[in-house]
Amino acid sequence: MSVNVSPSDVKAGLPPSLRAIGAVRLVARAVDGGTEAHEVEESGPLRLRFPRLAEDALEAILINTGGGIAGGDRLDIAVEAGEGARVALTSQAAEKIYRSTGPAARIMLRLAVRSGARLDWLPQETILFDRARVARTLNAEVAADARLTICEAIVFGRTAMDERVRSGSWRDQWRIRRGGRLAFADALTLDGGIDGILARPAVAAGAAAIATLVQVAPDAEAKLDAMRATFGDIEAGASAFDGILIARFVAPDGFALRRAMIDALSALDCAPPPAFSL
Numbered sequence: 001m002s003v004n005v006s007p008s009d010v011k012a013g014l015p016p017s018l019r020a021i022g023a024v025r026l027v028a029r030a031v032d033g034g035t036e037a038h039e040v041e042e043s044g045p046l047r048l049r050f051p052r053l054a055e056d057a058l059e060a061i062l063i064n065t066g067g068g069i070a071g072g073d074r075l076d077i078a079v080e081a082g083e084g085a086r087v088a089l090t091s092q093a094a095e096k097i098y099r100s101t102g103p104a105a106r107i108m109l110r111l112a113v114r115s116g117a118r119l120d121w122l123p124q125e126t127i128l129f130d131r132a133r134v135a136r137t138l139n140a141e142v143a144a145d146a147r148l149t150i151c152e153a154i155v156f157g158r159t160a161m162d163e164r165v166r167s168g169s170w171r172d173q174w175r176i177r178r179g180g181r182l183a184f185a186d187a188l189t190l191d192g193g194i195d196g197i198l199a200r201p202a203v204a205a206g207a208a209a210i211a212t213l214v215q216v217a218p219d220a221e222a223k224l225d226a227m228r229a230t231f232g233d234i235e236a237g238a239s240a241f242d243g244i245l246i247a248r249f250v251a252p253d254g255f256a257l258r259r260a261m262i263d264a265l266s267a268l269d270c271a272p273p274p275a276f277s278l
Contacts, residue, residue: 071100
């Protein structure tokens with residue numbers, strides 16, 4: 001394993017509005033029937049920790065020592081599961097994105113899953129605060145015989161504390177390529193009066209938490225019925241085609257959404273890491 005930490009002048013040349021810049025890179029390799037962290041690079045507030053090594057999989061915990069994300073932050077996360085490797089990555093806690101007085105926080109996520117490998121990207125919820133501004137891109141490259149599971153949940157304010165996200169900006173763009181060809185493209189834009197947008201019946205009918213769950217795998221379509229069977233009282237829907245299963249969830253709060261996510265991940269033969277459990 002190699003660990004490289006950028007020097008303290010990593011912010012040189014960046015605008016003064018920038019609060020934090022950070023990056024992590026993980027390359028995992030299959031070794032002797034298991035998986036190990038072959039390369040690890042860290043800079044700024046982002047860290048990776050490996051609490052335990054399972055018999056055949058590597059569990060990684062992403063930590064943001066900056067205590068959350070604010071306007072102007074730039075974070076870059078890159079994860080590669082090499083041939084035959086198995087990686088499950090989650091976050092230490094729900095990521096909080098605070099209000100911005102101007103610039104948006106920018107998050108870039110890059111995932112690569114090589115032949116015969118499996119990567120489960122299962123961060124805990126992202127909690128958006130009022131007047132937060134975020135632009136995120138997710139790009140994934142998946143081999144035709146590999147398996148990638150992505151679970152991303154967004155909570156608009158903490159309902160237990162009577163918080164509401166009245167305004168702000170959330171821009172999310174996903175691109176997943178399988179076998180070198182574009183297989184899935186998705187974009188979500190909530191800009192301006194987010195509270196009013198979520199209140200629309202055709203959007204979220206006043207719900208405060210949403211999630212998207214995607215699995216790319218040779219047997220993804222066979223799990224559609226099992227996925228739909230997990231849908232309880234919250235609004236949810238799923239479809240599957242060409243080796244991709246997509247499910248979307250709308251819940252009244254983060255707790256209800258998390259319960260739904262745990263059931264849904266079980267239907268995909270993807271047990272959530274301990275940090276994600278109730």
